[in-house]
Amino acid sequence: MAMRLTTAVATLCLLGGMAACSGTRPPTETGSPTATTAPRASGSVAVFTPSDGITFSQHTPINKWATFTPELKEALGKHGFAASAFSSATGRSMDEQSRQVQDYVVSHSGHRAGKGDAAEPTTLIVAPATRPDALARQYGDYVAYPMLNSRPSESSGRSDRTRAQGEKRPSGENGQDKDMKGKEEEAQAYRRLVSSLKLAKREGMHVVLLSSDLAEVVPDLMVDMSNAEQIGRTQAQQLVGKLELDKASSNSPRSIEVLIPSGSPDSDQHGEDSAESSAEAFAQQSFKGIWQVLAPYFKDGRAVSPSGRLDAHSGEDSWRAVAFDPGTDTGASAKQMSARLETDARSSGAQRIDGVIAMNDFIASGVMDALGDMGYTGSSADVNPQISIGDIVGNMTGRKDLQRHPVPRPQASKTPGASKGETDGHGGAAEDTSPSDQHRWPIVTGYGAYIDNIPEIVNGRQWMTGLEDRHGLAASLAEACWRLNTGQGPASLPGVSDQERMGRHVPVLSLPLIAVSASNLKSTLIDTGYVKPAEAGL
Secondary structure (H helix, E strand, O other): OHHHHHHHHHHHHHHHHHHHHOOOOOOOOOOOOOOOOOOOOOOEEEEEEEOOOOOOOOOOOOOOHHHHHHHHHHHHHHOOOOHHHEEEEEEOOHHHHHHHHHHHHHHHHHHHHHHHHHOOOEEEEEOOOOOOOHHHHOOOOOEOOOOOOOOHHHHHHHHHHHHHOOOOOOOHHHHHHHHHHHHHHHHHHHHHHHHHHHHHHHOOOEEEEEOOOOOOOOOOEEEOOEOHHHHHHHHHHHHHHHHOHHHOEOOEOEEEEEOEEOOOOOOOOOOOHHHHHHHHHHHHHHHHHHHHHHHHHHHOOOEEOOOOOOOOOOOHHHHHHHEEOOOOOOHHHHHHHHHHOOOOOOOOOOOOOOEEEOOOHHHHHHHHHHHHHOOOEOOHHHHOOOOOHHHHHHHHOOOOOOOOOOOOOOOOOOOOOOOOOOEOOOOOEOOOOOHHHHOEOOEEEOOOOOHHHHHHHHOOOOOEEEEOOHHHHHHHHHHHHHHHHOOOOOOOOOOEEEEEEOOEEEEEEOOOOEEEEOOOHHHHHHOOOOOOOOOOOO
């Protein structure tokens, strides 16, 4: 009996040693060894993501969880992981997801206990199933969204106070009871997920969090995918570059409107005020990212708002001035854009508008509808006349290279009170804007790379969109799993930095967002396989 036990232990130790040695060779310098040359990776990887979100329109962001998971599996294969070492599960809610994670951790903890020191390395990758409302889903599935409070009594108290001030509340005691029961179930699911991941850590498993963070868990790696502030900042930076705001002056300012989708959360799923607070927080962070870039230009007069909602005295807390409820179709966004550009009866034409930050492609669609209805003509290519739509299409289909040229300044309208001979800041005389220039199509930005909006970038009605670097994130995460399972850790991985998040230091993997315009659409979306040429209208 003792001899058989000794033999079994020796066998397990031998197998454990072989498993440990099988993945000690580092990947190639590119960090992405091919499946034929990569050493056999030890251990397993389990991925838990939310089910794909839905939108209330035909527009659909490119980046979905259902597309990320198979790309991650393929990338893991290139790092030597066998197909059998990979497992995945999707949850429609945090309750379902927390049970999936709990079942996996408990079952594998028992399995590992039987193996003793020879337990195989395991990495859990969890994208917490937050409850994004309809507004957040317009940006895609990867956007970080505020997590639920694990102590529902606090949000419940605030809910009662908010409803006392006029917010809609469930009718009757049964409605209140249902509301409280739902919050308690959500809090229980949150605590279940947190405790399951803590157990996983105690059992020696590695934990990676995707997109949304959990304050109570210290992950081995946090993977940032995108957030509201980052999305807003990216669009503002693109607008500053395209309109050459650094060359503008208070005598020749650029006219810019910012539309921040906010308002009531999805009443079907998020009638309680905690969701409304999350929606407002998302809108506030969006504007923060925008204003960090645009504030200097508004403060010195190089940028102005035709609607007057933003000016030199605006700050990061001015987000409500440009926020609106976009509803569930593009009509609300079109109406909002029209209202921003309305002129009185004494005006000779439409308001001059150089740029519109629409935040996502859903809002951008409504903006473009409004501009067309109001008589604005042309395209974003008109801001750079040396580039024609034909050039853009030729570049996308690979027939020719697109040559970039400096963006010409817009014709400036005469500044009220300007004296004769006063310059416009570019060496030319300040003069009245011609009607055709008044109706020139502005630069419109968005986010999400909606399939339906890609043709609008080809024809120049929408200047840019954006998305997360799904391929790059999958490749980097696969290498991080390889490093974790071979005991190396992800700290030296390109794109990883040590950051303080919610009171604890964690390694964070973050890649820049992809900004897509007509000049790079072919290389960023078509050549990479994100979009087919036919989907782009080519």
